[in-house]
Amino acid sequence: MKTTIKLSDKVIIGIQKDIASGKLKKGEKIPAEPELMALYDVGRSSIREAIKTLAISGILKVQQGSGTFVASKIKDETLSQRLKRADFEEINSVRSLLEKEIVRLACQHRCDQDILMMQEHLQQRRKAIEGNQQKKCAEADIAFHISIAKSSGNHVLSDLYENFSTVMRNFFSLRDAEDIKNFANSQHLHESLAAAIVQKNPQLAEQLVLTILDNNY
Template identity: 85%
Template sequence: MKTTIKLSDKVIIGIKKDIASGKLKKGEKIPAEPELMELYEVGRSTIREAIKTLAISGILKVQQGSGTFVTSKIKDETLLQRLKRADFEEINSVRLLLEKEIVRLACQHRSDEDVRLMQEHLQHRKKAIENNQQKKCAEADIAFHISIAKSSGNQVLSDLYENFTSVMRNFFTLRDAEDIGHFAQSQYSHESLAQAIALKNPKLAEQLILTILDNNY
């Protein structure tokens, strides 16, 4: 199940990508509203909302009677900034690559304390599900995956994965705040993943993380 993002955010991401790639250069006029509407398959109000947001951030400037111009380059981004303008498919593809390697290494290097922390986070996750606390459940879910990353023994990989957490939080909050069903459905898979890592079974751990990511949790 894919996460839905606001239509205006889709337009913002698209325009930022064009600026970052050099397709739209500083000082150039962006396409007119009708062209943008056709390009992104959205209505006029969505285009105007996106342009307003980019204008407030100083990336675009609206000149009455002349059009909208690029006023700032998007360069020297931090990794987190780059992730924030990525779309869901890009994030999920990279997350898949990272998590497969993370669980493989975790099976080799995890300590007993690492396993204890994983299980503790899963208990918090389970309790939040039982109490229908979506936000607490999302935080426990992220903490669980971070604990696996930290158990991998690769600090760079762990730090890289943590950069994904703020983006993941954003995707989680885009779901209905009261909808905790997807977390509940994947609780057993998460518990099985922790067990596979505890048993140092990389093949099973990789199968389980693929199942989890197929459901975007």
């Protein structure tokens, strides 16, 4: 299933990419509302919400009577800021690279405490599904994957993944409430993943991670 984002976020990501690539330079005026509406195929309210957000962040500057201008470059943004403007395909590609290495290392280094944490988060995930609590389910899902990262034995990789998880949390928050079904359909895959790590079976663990990612779970 494809993750959807707010229309204003679509505009924000597009404008940020144009600034980062140099298509829009500092001091230049961005296109007028009608042109932006046609470019991003969104309504006026989405354009105005996006511009307001970018103006608050200092990236754009609105000058009454003159238009909206690029106020700052994006090349010096932090990793966290860069991740926030990444699209779903980029996020899923990086997530695939990270998680394949994480589960491989977790199969080698996990300890009894790591296993207990994984099982606890899986139980929370299942309870949230049964209670139709989408937000709690998303939190439990992310906590489960973070617990696997922590069991990898690589603290840098674990910290990187935990930082990266904030972006995934944002994507989850933009999903429709009915997507609790997505979590329900993948519960058995997550339980099997935990079992593969317990059994120290990296081949099976990696296969399960790829299945989870291929289905956008």
